[in-house]
Amino acid sequence: MTRISRRTFNGLAVSGLALSGLGLAPPALAQRGPxxxxxxxxxxxxxxxxxxxxxxxxxxxxxxxxxxxxxxxxxxxxxxxxxxxxxxxxxxxxxxxxxxxxxxxxxxxxxxxxxxxxxxxxxxxxxxNFALVVSAGLGTKTLAEFVAKAKAAKDPINYGSPGIGTPHHLCMELFRRRAGIELVHVPYRGLAPAVTDLAGGHISAMFMQINAATELAKQGRVHVLALMGSTRNPIAPEIATFAEQGIKDVDVDxxxxxxxxxxxxxxxxxxxxxxxxxxxxxxxxxxxxxxxxxxxxxxxxxxxxxxxxxxxxxxxxxxxxxxxxxx
Structure with a gap:
């Protein structure tokens, strides 16, 4: 009985993919592949x-x-x-x-x-799409109100994220620099506890995916202020982008x-x-x-x-x- 080494087996698989890409029929063994x-x-x-x-x-x-x-x-x-x-x-x-x-x-x-x-x-x-979301208890329902409140605050408004260096953290850093405001970062060990504290009013703001943000908004626990990206999202077409609200260069996904x-x-x-x-x-x-x-x-x-x-x-x-x- 002939044994096929793993190296030969992988080679047959690669050959099969290559032949398929050329519109040719590879051998049955190569077609199945590892x-x-x-x-x-x-x-x-x-x-x-x-x-x-x-x-x-x-x-x-x-x-x-x-x-x-x-x-x-x-x-x-x-x-x-x-x-x-x-x-x-x-x-x-x-x-x-x-x-x-x-x-x-x-x-x-x-x-x-x-x-x-x-x-x-x-x-x-x-x-x-990520959206900027604030706790309902913060008292701001629009992006303009949030920026104005942050600029006027004696003590910086805090925001949460699933941890230092996560996309949620970096998106907030990008936004706050473009908006010219100061905020205090509260890193968590994971997304779930951060979202729980935002909904409970223990932190004031964070970025999260638009589908999760709209669900919390329906419950009256948060307000969704703005959407990252260059266009609005069909899941929540009423949420305007940052660019539409006057804050440029935050059009990242x-x-x-x-x-x-x-x-x-x-x-x-x-x-x-x-x-x-x-x-x-x-x-x-x-x-x-x-x-x-x-x-x-x-x-x-x-x-x-x-x-x-x-x-x-x-x-x-x-x-x-x-x-x-x-x-």
Missing amino acids: NVTVVVPYTAGSAPDLFGRLLTEHLHKLMDRTMIVENRVGASGNLGTLSVARATPDGTTLLVTANTIVMNPSLFKSLQYDPVKSFEPVAALVTA NWWAMFAPAGTPAAVVSELNARVNEVLKLPEVRKAMETQGQTPMGGPPAVLRTLVETDRARWAEVIKEANIALD
Whole structure:
């Protein structure tokens, strides 16, 4: 009986993807291929994890490959991200992560991966609008009122986040600098306790995803003041963007994307990109995103590479100005 080494087996899988990308029929063994591990560097049940599982469920059907989602958490997402950077670049290990991948290089000086050099961009997946939310007890119902109150306050208004260096924290730093106000940061260990304290009036403000913000607003516990991003969100079309309310250069989104290790063959990346774009167009996937206030992205890998380079520079400036560091 002939034994096939793992190296040969992986090579057949890569060849199968490459032949498929050329419209040729690969051998049956290569078509099936080995399992694909999709690393999500966040806890199970988090927003990137839930979307990663939805994505891989459909990729499994389209590619006839077993897709295994593995949560490798720790060090603000760096442990799982580094594991993919160091993985064999054959298409069997992928990364689904959030835009923290472009923030962490400025937060961690000893980081052992580079978001551009260590990965091949596969596809931008989805954007999730952040909104500025304040406790109902603060007494401000508009962005203008909040800015005016912050400027007039003898003691700075406080705001919460799931932790130092999280997107929620950095978005508030970006906003407060553009608005010219002082605020005091109260970091929490995770999102849930911060949201609980905001709803209870123990902290005054924070950024959160628009779907969660509108649910709390319906309960009368918070007011949603403004939306990040360049356009309004269909889930809450009444919420104006920062730009519409006179505060410019806050048009950034929270986003998630798929990456492969640097050196992954172009044919493999191309095949993965094509399949991801197919998934993003599926009615059931789009409906699931819409209910969460998310917007599909997609496009060729070059779209994601440009996004990584642009946002890395943007957040590096914010982090430097705010003097934030995590090591």
